[in-house]
């Protein structure tokens with residue numbers, strides 16, 4: 001049976017719904033020996049900032065039950081080096097490229113996007129409004145973590161400003177550490193986002209009981225992997241009932257069936273993160289799993305699955 005796996009997020013037409021998540025797939029080249037990257041629905045790059053960042057000192061990763069904690073701290077070469085050294089390779093792959101961007105205030109967010117908007121080969125931007133491993137925002141102090149994604153007004157302000165700087169597809173990536181994710185998604189929609197991506201990692205912590213010190217040098221980090229999946233599913237389901245724009249589902253997707261669960265909950269496409277560290281070909285295996293499900297269930301068109309949850 002010829003399956004139609006195509007789906008749309010904003011202006012971007014995807015030939016299939018499987019993208020790789022920011023920060024878990026390098027800048028793609030590292031994965032070229034494992035599978036044909038052209039088979040992916042799309043790529044979301046590691047988050048890029050205006051200036052280069054070394055990230056946090058080690059230890060930056062902790063394994064947890066059914067997941068991992070990371071506090072990489074947005075290590076990246078900065079926007080200029082990204083354009084010179086990473087973008088040419090990404091362009092050549094021939095699939096949609098979404099550049100993840102982050103900044104410490106609204107003006108800087110606009111500046112990064114304006115610089116990137118001049119380049120060809122970029123299909124959209126994913127605004128990382130929810131990285132738990134850096135302190136930023138107007139009133140951020142070294143010891144506090146204030147994310148744009150924590151506050152409806154801040155989401156509206158920053159998404160609205162960036163919206164004016166680009167006509168490319170704009171994705172607002174939200175964080176889960178809020179009491180009502182649909183309110184945050186609605187704020188992004190009001191401000192002109194074309195897509196919301198749900199979810200980033202949960203703020204979390206591990207303590208070494210002998211030294212009594214936090215295991216991560218950054219003290220706290222972001223929790224990802226299968227342990228967060230049921231919460232991510234709940235958040236996609238909640239947001240789907242409220243927003244009209246498409247949703248990118250993210251959180252602990254390890255198999256094709258996990259991805260289908262997100263699609264049923266209301267996601268138009270999914271991103272694979274932590275699974276890439278366990279199996280570099282995970283995204284392609286997950287795509288195959290979706291096709292197997294559709295064949296088995298005799299569903300020809302992926303769009304029949306999206307948002308098909310029965311309430």
Ligand SMILES: Cc1cc2nc3c(=O)[nH]c(=O)nc-3n(C[C@H](O)[C@H](O)[C@H](O)COP(=O)(O)O)c2cc1C
Nearest residue numbers: 021022023047070128199200224225251252273274
């Ligand atoms: C090591 C690591 C680095 C990450 N770096 C970023 C990043 O730079 N920008 C971003 O938006 N999300 C980043 N994330 C979050 C993922 O993109 C994803 O939202 C999250 O891990 C949940 O999906 P998963 O459970 O499939 O990993 C990172 C996650 C991990 C595990």
